[in-house]
Structure formats: structure tokens, C-alpha cells
Amino acid sequence: MSALLETPRSSAALPGSRSARRDRGRPQRAPRRGMLATISVNGLLVVGSAYMILPLLWLVFAATKDAEGLYSGNVFSLGGSLLANMEQLFTQDGGIFVRWLINSILYAGIGAVVGGFVAVMAGYAFDKFDFRGKRPLYASVLVGVLIPNTATVIPLYLLAAGMGVTNTYWAVLIPTLCNPFSVYLARVFSAGYIPNETLEAARVDGAGTVRTFLKVGLPMIAPGFVTIALFQFVAIWNNFMLPLIMLQNRDLFPSSVGIALWQSQVQQNPEFATLVIAGSFISVIPLVIAFVSLQRFWRSGLSAGSVK
Structure with a gap:
């Protein structure tokens, strides 16, 4: 008489088990490596955008100033000498x-x-x-x-x-x-x-x-x-x-x-x-x-x- 031996499955693998319900209740956290990569990429994009936009923005404000206003006052402020x-x-x-x-x-x-x-x-x-x-x-x-x-x-x-x-x-x-x-x-x-x-x-x-x-x-x-x-x-x-x-x-x-x-x-x-x-x-x-x-x-x- 032969007996069939079944390998017991872990209760963690059962869909209705207590550990599975507990895992579903935990908030899923994003991997730290992915978050650092996102922050690094976005930070580089912000720095690159500022590097390209700020000189052009300064040029727009500087075009409205006279010779004295170019070297005094706030850099990003409008002057009255555009015309x-x-x-x-x-x-x-x-x-x-x-x-x-x-x-x-x-x-x-x-x-x-x-x-x-x-x-x-x-x-x-x-x-x-x-x-x-x-x-x-x-x-x-x-x-x-x-x-x-x-x-x-x-x-x-x-x-x-x-x-x-x-x-x-x-x-x-x-x-x-x-x-x-x-x-x-x-x-x-x-x-x-x-x-x-x-x-x-x-x-x-x-x-x-x-x-x-x-x-x-x-x-x-x-x-x-x-x-x-x-x-x-x-x-x-x-x-x-x-x-x-x-x-x-x-x-x-x-x-x-x-x-x-x-x-x-x-x-x-x-x-x-x-x-x-x-x-x-x-x-x-x-x-x-x-x-x-x-x-x-x-x-x-x-x-x-x-x-x-």
C-alpha cells in the first residue's frame, strides 16, 4: 500500500491566508534607488533649464534699462528706457x-x-x-x-x-x-x-x-x-x-x-x-x-x- 506525500504549501502563498491579507494592507513603498534617480534627473533638468532661461530672462529685463541702471539696482527688475x-x-x-x-x-x-x-x-x-x-x-x-x-x-x-x-x-x-x-x-x-x-x-x-x-x-x-x-x-x-x-x-x-x-x-x-x-x-x-x-x-x- 503506497501513500501519496504532498508537499505542504506555505501559508504565505495562499491567497486567503492571514499573511497575504496582512501584506495587502501594507502601503507599497517605491524603491529608494528609483526615487533617487527621479530626483537626480529632475534636478539636472531644472539646473539645465535655469542655465538656458535665466540669461535670456536677464536680457529681457536689461533691454529696458539705461546705462546707469544696468550696473545698479535689482537685476530682474524692469526699467523705463526700452523705447x-x-x-x-x-x-x-x-x-x-x-x-x-x-x-x-x-x-x-x-x-x-x-x-x-x-x-x-x-x-x-x-x-x-x-x-x-x-x-x-x-x-x-x-x-x-x-x-x-x-x-x-x-x-x-x-x-x-x-x-x-x-x-x-x-x-x-x-x-x-x-x-x-x-x-x-x-x-x-x-x-x-x-x-x-x-x-x-x-x-x-x-x-x-x-x-x-x-x-x-x-x-x-x-x-x-x-x-x-x-x-x-x-x-x-x-x-x-x-x-x-x-x-x-x-x-x-x-x-x-x-x-x-x-x-x-x-x-x-x-x-x-x-x-x-x-x-x-x-x-x-x-x-x-x-x-x-x-x-x-x-x-x-x-x-x-x-x-x-
Whole structure:
């Protein structure tokens, strides 16, 4: 006669046991490690936000003060000289700041649109075509991403001097038409936005290479193009070294170089401090307008690039 032995189960494992009811009654505490991670991440975000927002906030308040108010009183307090500062800014030296602002819009606008289009074409070619020397050429693009722009200013100046285009608009415009980082982004966006099957279908329907890119590829990669153009716009708008080296005529200066020229005169004439602050305040406005008006495109473009 055999006996069946059953392993007794612990009462803690039974759903209706006393220990199970007691465990259900206890409040569940979040792990300490998770709480510390949350606090650390949020703290870093707050510090980073303050680092980016406080200077802009200070600029807004400083633009409303006169030269004496800039160095006295509360930093984050409004003054009563905003209109006077704006009037002085746009009338100084015959209104040359308006010319500088137009130059910045010209350099950044053409560089963003034309340079972004060139980058999209290059990235599309690197992604969708196979050709001899593709890997070495793309490796050179990646190497170009690692080289800071300031390191290329002197070679670009020597090239421009050899071509006789220094102290002209072309000296600043031509180098902005090719950006290695924009080409890299364009290749990522092309791989994420444009399926190969769609291009094959267009070719089966009789579309050539150029028509396939313009009619099929370019509309699909439009968010990526806007993202690249915005990055180009900001980089060219804030560019300082290239126009400083290339240009000698004040009428060709962008706003960044012009404001720096006024900044160099603050020691001799403290009244130029209000011009520098007011000019910096006006120079930020086009960037804000560009990002706010095109945010739905560049946000979707960044999301696609990050997923890819």
C-alpha cells in the first residue's frame, strides 16, 4: 500500500491566508534607488533649464534699462528706457544695425535653405545609391563632423583670398552651403522617412532618378529638411569667426560681428552698453520666431532621427 506525500504549501502563498491579507494592507513603498534617480534627473533638468532661461530672462529685463541702471539696482527688475534704447539702436551710425540685421537674415536664410537642400541631396545619395568610393566619402563626412568650425576658418580665408572673393557676400555664403553634420543628419532622415519600396514603385512607373527624388523623396523627407534648415539657420546666425575673418567692410557685417564691434567700444564709451544689450535682444527674436513657427516640423524630424 503506497501513500501519496504532498508537499505542504506555505501559508504565505495562499491567497486567503492571514499573511497575504496582512501584506495587502501594507502601503507599497517605491524603491529608494528609483526615487533617487527621479530626483537626480529632475534636478539636472531644472539646473539645465535655469542655465538656458535665466540669461535670456536677464536680457529681457536689461533691454529696458539705461546705462546707469544696468550696473545698479535689482537685476530682474524692469526699467523705463526700452523705447529710448530701441530708438538709439536703430538710429546709431545712420541706422547701420538694420543693415547688419538684413545681412544676418541674408546669410542665415540662404545658407539654411540652399545649404539644407544640398545636404538633403547628399544624404539621400549616400543612403539610396551604391557608387564607387561611397564608404570613404561618407567616412570623410563623419571626420568633418568632428572638426570644429573655428579650425577651418583660416583655410577657408586662404581659399577665398586666392579666388578674390574676400570682403564680399560670397565669402560668407559659399562656406555655409556645405555642412558635414547636416549631411549626416540628412542620411539618417532619408533612411527613416523614405522606404526603398516606394522608390522602386516610382521607378517602375517610369520616373527617373531626379524626378523620383523631387516628386517622391523630397516631400517625404520634408520634416527632416526643415530640421536641418533650422540647425543651419541657428549656426549661421550665431557664426562669428568666419565673417570676422572674411569681412572688413562694416556694411557687410552680420549682427553678431556688429554687436561685437560695439562691445569693443564700451570701455571708452559706456553708452554703447545699452546698444549691445538692445542689439542682442533684437537678434534673438528671429530665432524665436523661426523655432515657434516651424516647431511641428523639427519636432517630428528630431523624433524620427532619434528612433532611427
